[in-house]
Amino acid sequence: MKLLDEDEGINPALSVVNLVDVFLVLVAALLIAIAQNPMNPFLEENVTVIKNAGDPDMEMIIKNGITIETYKSSGQVGSGKGVKAGVAYKMADGSIIYVPEGQETDEI
Numbered sequence: 001m002k003l004l005d006e007d008e009g010i011n012p013a014l015s016v017v018n019l020v021d022v023f024l025v026l027v028a029a030l031l032i033a034i035a036q037n038p039m040n041p042f043l044e045e046n047v048t049v050i051k052n053a054g055d056p057d058m059e060m061i062i063k064n065g066i067t068i069e070t071y072k073s074s075g076q077v078g079s080g081k082g083v084k085a086g087v088a089y090k091m092a093d094g095s096i097i098y099v100p101e102g103q104e105t106d107e108i
Helices: 002-008 013-035
Strands: 046-051 059-064 067-072 086-090 096-100
Touching: none
Parallel strands: none
Antiparallel strands: 046 059, 059 067, 086 096
């Protein structure tokens, strides 16, 4: 009869505490799995990441060693003075060929 008397004295909140411990272990395991992801670009020494490419709010993040720089697009098209550097041709197979200025070509 002593076994039955001891079971009645158990606090039901203790089982909830055990569930919280289990969930903490699961969350810690998930965080470790995410941190060890081989597809994480910031594990490399030198990385360039372009977010929202081609959009007005484009952002470029450059990691060079321990230095991280960010550049944000203003959404405006660049302008300036310059000279023609060459001509680019798109071939039938989809490839693009660049021919520098001043080089003669008979057929491309």
